[in-house]
Amino acid sequence: MKRFNLSTEIYYESNSIEKLKDIKGKKVYIVTDELMVKLGNIAKITYILDDKGIDWCIFDKVIPDPTVNIINEGLFNMIEFKPDTIVAIGGGSSIDTAKGILYFYLKVVERLVDEDNINKPLFIAIPTTSGTGSEVTSYSVVTDEVNDTKIPIISDGMTPDIAIIDWQFIKTVPPSVTADTGLDVLTHAIEAYVAKESSDYTDIYAEKSIEHVFRYLLRAYNNGEDGEAREKMHNASCMAGVAFTHAGLGINHSLAHALGARFHIPHGRANALLLPYIIEYNSGINEDRESKIAERYSEISRVLGFPHSSIKEGVISLIEGIKILKEKMNIPSTLSEMDIEENEFRQAIDDIVEKAMKDACTSSNPRNVRKEDLKLILEKAYKN
Template sequence: MNIFSIKSKVCFDKGSIEYLNTIRDKRVCIITDPFMLKSGAADRIINIFRANEVEYEIFSDIKPDPPIETVAAGVNKMRTFKPDVIIALGGGSSIDATKSIILFTVKILNANGDKYNKPLFIAIPTTSGTGSEVTSFSVITMGTTKFPLVNEEMVPDIAIIDADFVKTVPPQITADTAMDVLTHAIEAYVSKNSSDYTDALAEKTVKLVFQYLLRAYKDGNDMVAREKLHNASCMAGMAFTNANLGINHSIAHTVGGNFHIPHGRSNAIILPYVIKYNANLQGQKETEAARKYVDLSRMLGLPCSSIEEGVSSLICAIKVLIRETNIPRNLKEANVDGNELFNNLESVVDAALKDNCTRTNPRIPSKEDIGSLIKEIYGY
């Protein structure tokens, strides 16, 4: 038996932030990062609560790739304030950290006999990339290693997809995050846990990214393109929270974490190589993954008179997006220290194999496969 679930209520289109006017007579905690306060983005939320005389507090200590220490500080804040509503405002780091903070706060308080029901959780993404606003996934950092957590209790209750929050995102971050969206969709599409339901969301996501990424990259004031990518990010989140991902993310988690490459950029660099690996056109049998990659090529109107041409067309189209958005073609171009990478290759490979995303990759990788793939991705 398969299960498909979309837990989050999604408020979208221009001005959807006005949903917050429905919150009255509640204690609210806003979790965000310092930039959201400095830039004034958080003021849109604060002004609503001030006008409605809603009691609120702010926790703004979120850092990129949220370390476990940040999560612990947030838990201490929650244990004291005990909000009825928690709002995560920001990119994947803010939303991921908030998920972990909520999960650990509820468990700790209840374990200590201090009954505390899970607060209403509202996520407001300010980048069009992670889809974290509708997923059960959270990634936190311990030392230099990123640890993905998966728990249904971390799924936000409400996602507010308001493109006004992404209209000032710089071009390179727009590209990096949109390529993260594309990777989410493609990995969910070929996942062992894919279904008709997740495929529909993934297909639409892929189409939207190819149609609108370059428009948003070249003109940040193109609000149609911004809104379409913001919706695509959310839909990709719905797809992969049900279907899971694959080794593209497994490798990105460990390589990106160790070498400080933005997550979306890591995924973009890795994606063409993983598609080639998963398609396995050198194998004796035509693979299901290869057929599905061809389906995407056909949907995008790319040449696909054969399985080989269809897979190659998809890879080439992705490489065009990478080139046109100035994303490095390999890890060497991303300034990864080759000596450091290869000296630590065994631990990097082991971390990728143990990653939760690996279990649903369409092709079962060996340790040697991952090692060879990383060498290829480096540009070895």
């Protein structure tokens, strides 16, 4: 028996931030970064809270690839403030930080009171990039800076209760970030479409997300003021999040987590760089085998209107379509183009593979993998 549950209320379109006026709580803990404060985005929230007479506290120390130490600091502040509502605003790092804080907060509370009496704070997520889909998922990724490891945490208790998908917060996102985060959306949706737990229900969200990326990402990249493109990409990110939180991801993310932690590559860029190589491997098109996995990739080409007269042609069309999209947004196609020294790469490859094999995303990859397979993928991704 499988389960599909949409537990997050989603509010979208311009000015959906007005949903905050419906908050019933009395104490709001805001998790964000310093840039959101400087851009004035936090003021849009606190203005509403002040007007309602709601007490609030800001934790604005979020950093890219949130660390265990940052989450602990936010946790201690939250325990002291004792909020009934959490508002996370920012990119995936802010939302993931809030999730990590909430996860450990509930663990602490469980030790102090009877579990049946725990009042979980209302969790509201407001994404300011169109990328992670974290506003509707039960996933969070935390960085262990001591061991250079990204640790995925999965818990239904971290899923936001409300997601506010207001594109007004993303119109100032620079082109390079638009590209990285948009290709992260594409990776989420494609991996969800072929993952072991994919279904008719997840396919609907994954397909629409993929269509939106190919139709609107380049427009948003070229013109940040294109409201339609921004809104559609924001929706695509959320839809991809719904898809992968139910279907799972795969080795694209496992390797991106390990690569990103080791070489400090932005997560979306690491995903984008690896995606063509992962599709080639999972589909097996260069191994004289046409698998059910290859059929799934080819089906994406059919949905997009790419050439797909045979399964192999469909897979190749998808790979080439992704490469062209990346090229138009100046995304590197190999790790060597990112100024990673070959000696440094060689020294790191075994550790990267080891960590990727242990990553939670690997178990839902459509094709079972061995360490040797991941090494070959990385070798190709380094020099092509």
